[in-house]
Amino acid sequence: MAEQSATVIEGARVIFADRVATASVRFEDGVITAIDGARDGATVIDGRGFLLAPALIDVHGDAFERQVMPRPGVGLPIAPALLETDRQLAANGIATTYHALTLSWEPGLRSVANGRAIVEGLRDLAPRLTVENRVQLRWETFCFEAIELIEAALAGPLAPSIAFNDHTSMALLDPAVPMQDRPFDQDPNFPVVDIDSPAFEGKMEERAKRSHMTKQDFVRLIRNIWDRRPEVPAAIAKVASAGRARGVPMFSHDDSRTETRDYYRGLGARVSEFPMNLTVARAAREAGDILVFGAPNAARGGSHLGSPGAADMIRAGLCDVLASDYYYPAMLLAMARLKADDVAPLEQLWPLVSGNAARASGLDDRGVIAEGKRADLVLVDWPEAGAPAIRRTFVAGREAYRAIPAG
Structure with missing residues (x-):
């Protein structure tokens, strides 16, 4: 330079x-x-x-997906999508970003093939990008096909982070059980929906579109993926070991039970990303974990999913970082809303989108x-x-x- x-x-x-x-x-x-x-x-x-x-430092942002696929099933070339995303980041004051790159068994937008194209696209475009574009390997734990890509990304020049996600179990959760209070994903008595029900098929419609599949084909696919469940713990252990060896920050996503948080902490994941209830947030704080909530939650004055309100968590000392989640402008908007609501002085609020985010990411130079x-x-x-x-x-x-x- x-x-x-x-x-x-x-x-x-x-x-x-x-x-x-x-x-x-x-x-x-x-x-x-x-x-x-x-x-x-x-x-x-x-x-x-x-x-x-x-x-700003964004530890989790997936708004780039709207440049890659602006409508369900409508994909655009990767390079111009990433260049446009980079411009949006700079315009929103985000100098370091971790793109929440979902690596899933689903075909289409969140497939391993698409993830590989984005990782390679960011690498090839690096000299033309204006901000520091990293990736959060948002790994769906049932997607064993992604492990090779995770290992390759860990060897890259800009260290990624790893987030352990299990949207497979969440998708198959019995609807009688609130998502915010679902059991530990590996609980042998995990309550499962009737996969053959018309209601479940309807619930999968949007995911089927994103995957370029019919609802019926998508339901058949997720049924086959669910059969992998006994092998998931070993896959998680393998990915966590690779993350520890590289020294990258590791997150668990949408924790609903202290058992879940304890499990991932034991593997070296010391960041709880979007904990879904107060009990988990308190347990994470007592254990010294870093807590991440969504900036849109703070900007809007509450979660759209019924999870804890970010402003309430900040007041309670249970939020360290605000991430853009699905909307890049939300980080600055959250600062404005929290300041207007007298949640804390600005010098105490700003670390939520800068200094604390750097600490969560292991970036002590910024x-x-x-x-x-x-x-x-x-x-x-x-x-x-x-x-x-x-x-x-x-x-x-x-x-x-x-x-x-x-x-």
Whole structure:
């Protein structure tokens, strides 16, 4: 990478780890070199009237799927989809992202073949991308075919994260049992729906479309996949071992029981992603795990699935990180909603989308504005009582996005 000339952003209100204060921030060659230091011939950016904050770090975002498949069954080429996704990330102030790449036994959008194309596409496009695009290997535990790709991705230049998902058991859960209170997925008495019922076939309609299959064929497929259930624990152990060997962060997804959280913690997964009830969240906190909730949940004022409200979890000290989930703008919108609702001061809220997310990802070089840290920064236009908007995004000191308003 070519050396970068020094830049100073002056006069902005800066979000530090312990306060918001007017300051100047100098960076060069991708690193913050001074707070309230000298100009010394640096390029000066007038930050007056703006907020300067650590750039956002997204530990789980699958909105890229809408570029790959904007409508069920309507696929588009991978390269332009990823380039468009990258532009959206930069425009939303996200300097580091983990694409929640579902690796499933389902054909189509979430297939292993499509996952491989995306991993390879990100690798090949890396010199043209504006932000740091990593992947969260969102592995469906019944998909043994994905293990080879997971091992290959773990050997890549940008370490991924691993998220253990079991949407197979969730899909087959008896509808009389609330999803938020379902048993541990490997419970031998796990309550299963009547797979032959018309109601179950109807429930699978959207997934069948996404997989380019008829409902009937999809039901037959999931019935065959369910027969793999006795082999799932060994597959999980194999993937967890590979993750530990590479030292990557590992997550469990949609935990509904403390038994589930205990199981994945024992395998080295110290992040609970979207825990589905208060009991699990409290148990995870007591064990020192990191808790992730969805930024759309916080921005909307509640979960669309009936899971715990992110704002309530933050107030209770049970949320460390907010992820974009399915909507990139939600991270900044969540900050605005939480600030407006006086959930906490801004310097305490911002780590939910920056510093804490860096910690959850094992990225200790970024996420805060301090000397020696990577110059991942966002300049935010945030008028009093108005909606915030990203005006500039810097990734390792390089300007990845700039918007000049008409006024």
